[in-house]
Amino acid sequence: MEKPTLNSLLNTTYPIIIAPMFLVSNTKMVIEGMKSGVAACIPALNYRTLEELKEAIYELKAAKVPGGSFGFNLIVNKSNIKYKEQLRILCEEGVDFIITSLGSPEETINEAHKAGIKVFCDVTDLKFAKKVEELGADAIIAVNNEAGGHRGNIAPEVLIKQLNEGTSLPVISAGGVGNKQELEKMLSYGAIGVSIGSPFIASVEAGVSDEYKQACVDYGAKDIVMTERISGTPCTVINTPYVQKIGTKQTWLENLLNKNKSLKKWVKMIRFMIGTSAVTKAATQATYKTVWVAGPSIQHSTEIGTVKSIVEKFVK
Template sequence: MTTKLTQLLQIKYPIIQAPMFLVSNVAMVTEAMKSGIAGCIPALNYRTLDELRDAIRALKENKVEGGSFGFNLIVNKSNVKYKGQLEVICEEGCDFIITSLGNPQDTINQAHAVGIKVFCDVTDLHFAKKVENLGADAAIAVNNEAGGHRGNLSPQELIKQLTQHISIPVISAGGVGCKADIDKMLGYGAEGVSVGSPFIASIEAGVTDDYKQACVDYNANDIVMTERISGTPCTVINTPYVQKIGTKATWLERMLNKNKKLKKWVKMIRFSIGMKATENAAKKATYKTVWVAGPSIEHTKEILPVRDIVALLT
């Protein structure tokens, strides 16, 4: 299967195993590469730059022909680790970087200088045009079926809007849980897809068996939006605990968010608290189950090795 994405990354299938906070790891991406797709890990999954460097070196050792690996960078000012992460990635090398939540100009400049491709998350045509003008190699079109922080437009509407008005490849993110979904996205005009939630229930994923099993037991109708993790609406599985704490920001957060001077700090505090709760739920046995996932878990029927999940997608 040849598309602009397979040509860009020299992979067999036009699929990126999406970067997932707390979930993605070296083992998952290694198996993704062996299966002929690309794999990506959030740089924030590593607490220190030395850990990030070790992960890059391990992936370089594990790389095989037909596979590709990259890292996701949060490129806004709230990520105080960003500059150091970008420096390490450019020093050690990888195939691509996916940028999120900010201006990717520095990333594009530094990555291109060492031969690393840069794909940028976008949710609409306005930002897609911006990243194209900045020199991005592709746009990751985050639609309203994506897991985590999603866009507002349907896959079909967003892909067609972008392919008609930008010239760089469009990679669709969201709403892919089986081969038929991939065929549909390519039919809309995408050059590839970014797939996340189906890989949560992989043997290699670094989360609890309870989290993995939840992706099997729950379905698309059980995915809800919550403001209780990062302050920005995020999709989670509607567990009893999520139902108990609710999905809306507290009255105090809503009030403080109206103050322009305090809004930034409120979001940072909420993000810190929410991320810690999510980490505990993902990594430990706890009743406080805040599990991030998207509606594509509808097609997840059992916990499988990454290679078997890729086989079902291709």
């Protein structure tokens, strides 16, 4: 059976999702993305309150145009204590799609489907892809070893092939797309579309400081390193002098606490909160404590442009 295209799944003009990025994504970016003929997604965690999340949905619904589509990303594991309420709001108010990350998407798939919402699940390997296929996901987002933030361990070509051969689900590739040539490469491997994040950090509409945006222009692929110091899960960041100073490995105390089964969950939650706070400060204000999350595809960011001009680089 032939797999649907991303354009047919989301009624978009181009096979692109602007990836959900903590702090970076906002309604302005999504609206400009929709106007440019692509889908775009915001982490539900970018909104502190459920009321703010609702307001964002109202704004996006009012601004929706043919050829564009909007969705939200849900962290579906226990570290996100707001998850159930966020899911309820998304289903009640209605969105085009939900992307799930870091946990079992079972409840999200069941509830979203009742509301007519499509669910795409982040996966990093075939084992998890098969699980989400059984649960009824509409597509899988293949997070490869070139992605920004929490990335996978498998090269895009290998991962897309494994998922296409091992499941019947459409595969959307995430990671390693900074220009049109790289986008076409992912499609040639068998992806129905791509999820692109880091190139949109250096956009006028992104909700972060000018310093963060400029860093994505000034630094390149060789400056991206993995750190365990943010969320407890390895994450890619720009190797700024501050990151070099604090190091990228967990401290001996964090290591010890993480080995204690009864404490591990709480340690991860506290680490997540501390790390998130550090990233928030660095992303929204000029500070010497610069922890800027990004992926190697910033290599192709040569200026701070509009979302429209960045989309055009991929499709024109």
